[in-house]
Amino acid sequence: MYQEQVTIKDIAKKLNLSLSTVSRALRNHPDVSQETRKKVLALAEKLHYEKNPLALSLRNQKTFSIGVVLPEVANSFFSSVLSGIQHVAHEAGYNLLITLSDESAAREQENLKHLWRYRVDGILAAVSKETSSFEHFEAILGKIPIVFFDRIWANPQVSKVTVDDYEGAFTATKHLLAIGCKRIAHIAGPSNLQVTQNRLEGYLAALRQSNLSVDQELIIDGGFSRDFGRQATQQLLALPQRPDAIFCVNDRSAIGCILTLKERQVAIPEEIAVIGFTNSETATIVSPTLSTMAQPTLALGRLSMNLMLKHLNQEDFIPEHQVLKTNLIVRQSTDRTPSS
Amino acid sequence: MYQEQVTIKDIAKKLNLSLSTVSRALRNHPDVSQETRKKVLALAEKLHYEKNPLALSLRNQKTFSIGVVLPEVANSFFSSVLSGIQHVAHEAGYNLLITLSDESAAREQENLKHLWRYRVDGILAAVSKETSSFEHFEAILGKIPIVFFDRIWANPQVSKVTVDDYEGAFTATKHLLAIGCKRIAHIAGPSNLQVTQNRLEGYLAALRQSNLSVDQELIIDGGFSRDFGRQATQQLLALPQRPDAIFCVNDRSAIGCILTLKERQVAIPEEIAVIGFTNSETATIVSPTLSTMAQPTLALGRLSMNLMLKHLNQEDFIPEHQVLKTNLIVRQSTDRTPSS
DNA sequence: TTGTACGCGTTATCAT
DNA sequence: ATGATAACGCGTACAA
Numbered sequence: 001m002y003q004e005q006v007t008i009k010d011i012a013k014k015l016n017l018s019l020s021t022v023s024r025a026l027r028n029h030p031d032v033s034q035e036t037r038k039k040v041l042a043l044a045e046k047l048h049y050e051k052n053p054l055a056l057s058l059r060n061q062k063t064f065s066i067g068v069v070l071p072e073v074a075n076s077f078f079s080s081v082l083s084g085i086q087h088v089a090h091e092a093g094y095n096l097l098i099t100l101s102d103e104s105a106a107r108e109q110e111n112l113k114h115l116w117r118y119r120v121d122g123i124l125a126a127v128s129k130e131t132s133s134f135e136h137f138e139a140i141l142g143k144i145p146i147v148f149f150d151r152i153w154a155n156p157q158v159s160k161v162t163v164d165d166y167e168g169a170f171t172a173t174k175h176l177l178a179i180g181c182k183r184i185a186h187i188a189g190p191s192n193l194q195v196t197q198n199r200l201e202g203y204l205a206a207l208r209q210s211n212l213s214v215d216q217e218l219i220i221d222g223g224f225s226r227d228f229g230r231q232a233t234q235q236l237l238a239l240p241q242r243p244d245a246i247f248c249v250n251d252r253s254a255i256g257c258i259l260t261l262k263e264r265q266v267a268i269p270e271e272i273a274v275i276g277f278t279n280s281e282t283a284t285i286v287s288p289t290l291s292t293m294a295q296p297t298l299a300l301g302r303l304s305m306n307l308m309l310k311h312l313n314q315e316d317f318i319p320e321h322q323v324l325k326t327n328l329i330v331r332q333s334t335d336r337t338p339s340s
Numbered sequence: 341m342y343q344e345q346v347t348i349k350d351i352a353k354k355l356n357l358s359l360s361t362v363s364r365a366l367r368n369h370p371d372v373s374q375e376t377r378k379k380v381l382a383l384a385e386k387l388h389y390e391k392n393p394l395a396l397s398l399r400n401q402k403t404f405s406i407g408v409v410l411p412e413v414a415n416s417f418f419s420s421v422l423s424g425i426q427h428v429a430h431e432a433g434y435n436l437l438i439t440l441s442d443e444s445a446a447r448e449q450e451n452l453k454h455l456w457r458y459r460v461d462g463i464l465a466a467v468s469k470e471t472s473s474f475e476h477f478e479a480i481l482g483k484i485p486i487v488f489f490d491r492i493w494a495n496p497q498v499s500k501v502t503v504d505d506y507e508g509a510f511t512a513t514k515h516l517l518a519i520g521c522k523r524i525a526h527i528a529g530p531s532n533l534q535v536t537q538n539r540l541e542g543y544l545a546a547l548r549q550s551n552l553s554v555d556q557e558l559i560i561d562g563g564f565s566r567d568f569g570r571q572a573t574q575q576l577l578a579l580p581q582r583p584d585a586i587f588c589v590n591d592r593s594a595i596g597c598i599l600t601l602k603e604r605q606v607a608i609p610e611e612i613a614v615i616g617f618t619n620s621e622t623a624t625i626v627s628p629t630l631s632t633m634a635q636p637t638l639a640l641g642r643l644s645m646n647l648m649l650k651h652l653n654q655e656d657f658i659p660e661h662q663v664l665k666t667n668l669i670v671r672q673s674t675d676r677t678p679s680s
Numbered sequence: 681t682t683g684t685a686c687g688c689g690t691t692a693t694c695a696t
Numbered sequence: 697a698t699g700a701t702a703a704c705g706c707g708t709a710c711a712a
Contacts, residue, residue: 005459007705018683023707031681048479050457054403055705058394058688073422074621079414086440095454098438100426114435117390119345139388226621255625262627281414281566285595287602287627347689358699363691371697395689398704 006049015039026051057119065095066308067115069125071103071151076280077250077297078126081149084301085124092309094121105130112136120144122308126151129224132192145311149304154194159311161304161322165195168293168326169202172247172275175291175328177210179336181245181273184212187232187257188221189249196222199249199277218243229256237264244272245334251276251283251292258286258333274333277326288332296324346387355379366391397459405435406648407455409465411443411491416620417590417637418466421489424641425464432649434461445470452476460484462648466491469564472532485651489644494534499651501644501662505535508633508666509542512587512615515631515668517550519676521585521613524552527572527597528561529589536562539589539617558583569596577604584612585674591616591623591632598626598673614673617666628672636664 012022017036024032025040026049043049057063066089073079082098089096097120099111108128113136115123122145125137134153140146141157152160176184186203189196200219207214217239220232229248233256236243248254254276258268266272268288276283279294303322311317352362357376364372365380366389383389397403406429413419422438429436437460439451448468453476455463462485465477474493477486481497492500516524526543529536540559547554557579560572569588573596576583588594594616598608606612608628616623619634643662651657 009705021682033681052398052705053458054394054398058392058398059706061688063394072419073413074416074419076414079412079419082413083440083442095458096438098436100423102423113390118393118435259625282622282625285599285622286625349689361698373697392689399690401704
């Protein structure tokens with residue numbers, strides 16, 4: 001029922017030329033007369049000829065497509081990173097194959113296999129929260145370039161782009177200390193993830209630097225969701241000695257935290273101050289507005305794809321780890337200045 | 341630097357078999373002895389052989405991939421629809437090529453061209469807010485199946501899946517009337533979009549049914565963003581006679597609306613009630629929580645992809661328009677019961 | 681300057 | 697039961 005696509009062969013036939021001549025004319029190869037080139041280009045234009053990327057890929061052993069492994073996209077952080085990736089990829093003539101694991105390790109494996117089968121030229125990956133084994137990535141290691149971003153594989157042999165989670169968490173905790181908090185809780189992420197560990201470390205370091213003892217019952221791990229933030233907050237409120245501040249591993253759990261505190265009539269930030277991590281859109285919607293560590297999401301995407309391009313274009317693969325700075329944004333949830 | 345992929349040829353060579361025999365063995369073709377099949381499968385397993393989808397696509401003139409044309413993905417509505425699409429596509433063995441236009445009509449054209457060049461088997465599209473001409477889709481019309489969802493092309497020749505925007509808007513407006521509002525404003529979307537028009541029509545119909553005159557200055561068009569919601573709200577507040585309710589074309593603009601009203605110390609819902617459309621995650625974060633018309637986003641995605649599969653699997657293309665129901669969700673922003 | 685022949689990986693058709 | 701060959705669309709080494 002559907003029309004067929006125009007090929008080089010159609011053009012050659014109509015013009016009584018050989019396939020190679022047409023092919024050459026189409027690619028501005030020098031060895032073809034002005035006259036024939038004109039004729040070929042004109043006809044190609046007229047017939048809406050488009051070269052078949054599949055055939056090209058097969059022939060050149062290069063697909064010009066990059067596989068993207070993502071947990072989910074209904075998430076302002078990842079969708080924004082994705083935008084950054086997209087822009088750079090598009091400019092460089094690369095095509096994106098985006099796969100979503102829905103935070104499932106099994107699905108992630110399938111997706112990776114699919115991308116590999118598809119002969120993508122490289123893979124950009126942020127692993128699922130369930131991912132603790134990396135065999136599926138190991139299998140590809142050294143065969144095509146892999147760049148991890150944010151949710152990385154802590155393997156020195158692969159390239160990664162992250163934000164400075166340690167320093168970000170350190171800064172966030174220091175900020176809470178600076179406004180007078182003494183008993184700071186941490187709602188952490190899934191414990192297998194590197195991000196989670198780094199943020200936890202930053203938090204601990206800040207406490208230590210202020211000579212505060214670490215209270216294990218103030219550390220709740222580990223999830224990223226709003227619901228998890230809610231549960232963890234309930235748990236913290238049930239403590240005999242409540243915290244006076246909560247540092248959440250991300251904005252989503254911080255939102256859950258704030259909503260729960262409000263329901264329980266806890267004054268924010270007077271009784272408990274709250275800070276998140278990411279600076280998502282929702283941070284300015286919730287009331288009180290949420291203080292947070294801003295991550296340069298677009299830049300993270302751009303850098304990741306740029307690093308991929310670098311690997312693609314040079315013969316020798318030298319893994320790199322690029323680290324971006326985060327930025328403290330103070331909003332109402334930690335604003336304890338007298339005026340407020 | 342990178343290893344090469346295993347092909348049928350490698351297996352044939354190692355086993356001293358012909359390409360065809362190996363190919364048959366791999367696909368469980370009956371005409372091959374148990375013995376050779378076993379040997380082939382064993383070696384294929386051992387070498388991690390994976391068939392090359394590019395070669396298959398080229399040969400079968402079928403890519404098993406569907407192009408998805410989206411405005412953006414940092415948007416809970418579209419990302420959720422995308423999830424629905426993904427699930428169905430994955431189950432059916434189809435692959436998704438997702439393109440983002442960032443709400444730019446020019447980018448959308450490019451993307452469509454790219455997908456076409458890529459020989460996708462079909463296209464799933466929600467157009468950008470800028471899109472008013474449909475030539476790029478026209479060029480493909482009848483060549484491969486196209487299914488529009490939500491942001492559709494009002495052309496009877498293509499298939500579409502939408503929610504009942506007219507009825508949803510009608511219900512939302514009726515709800516505002518039911519709680520006693522008499523001067524209902526509408527912050528509309530970009531005027532070229534069908535969604536926008538249908539929601540406007542539903543709003544107008546509800547007013548007419550209640551014998552209320554339509555005040556043109558209460559209708560502000562057209563955008564989808566939070567910022568637009570803010571501007572439009574400012575405009576409405578500047579009116580000599582303020583509205584007592586605002587029906588926003590979507591949740592994002594409704595959030596902008598609520599935030600602005602709060603800044604201006606307008607009581608919600610007592611002075612001005614607000615209702616949105618979509619039921620995004622943010623609706624329960626903002627304070628007061630936002631009443632809205634819930635859209636079955638996942639179902640929308642699933643249905644769209646299912647319709648695509650139907651078109652793909654039958655010879656004759658009969659366009660369909662499937663319409664899903666919306667659901668009124670009452671929250672604080674329109675809760676005027678005495679108890680509250 | 682143009683054409684021929686082959687290869688990219690796979691499968692269908694036609695032998696044997 | 698197995699093998700040779702052509703074809704999908706394109707590019708290129710080689711020949712003319």
